[in-house]
Amino acid sequence: VEEDEVFMNPDLKITDLSKMLNTNRTYISHIINEELKMSFSEFINGYRVAYAKKILKDKDASNLTLSQIAEMSGFSNDSTFYRVFKSIEKTSPGVYREG
Numbered sequence: 001v002e003e004d005e006v007f008m009n010p011d012l013k014i015t016d017l018s019k020m021l022n023t024n025r026t027y028i029s030h031i032i033n034e035e036l037k038m039s040f041s042e043f044i045n046g047y048r049v050a051y052a053k054k055i056l057k058d059k060d061a062s063n064l065t066l067s068q069i070a071e072m073s074g075f076s077n078d079s080t081f082y083r084v085f086k087s088i089e090k091t092s093p094g095v096y097r098e099g
Contacts, residue, residue: 007047010076014040045084048073052085056097066093 018025052073070081085093
């Protein structure tokens with residue numbers, strides 16, 4: 001997930017991941033739900049937020065808008081990016097960038 005940056009695909013589904021790993025969706029779902037104690041979307045969004053945080057802290061990317069960062073990170077829209085980022089980081093992307 002991280003190495004191939006599949007999380008950047010805003011349309012990523014658990015079936016896509018299971019095909020890439022040559023296993024079935026039930027197995028992937030079980031591992032994420034039971035072992036990691038989260039849903040597939042929480043799992044993928046964690047990678048997306050971590051990637052967005054790298055960009056937000058990168059001085060060379062300071063010219064990028066939050067919308068561009070959201071898109072680069074695999075979020076399908078700005079509102080989802082803001083909501084998910086804030087739920088994980090307890091602050092907004094804009095405040096995180098300034099900090």
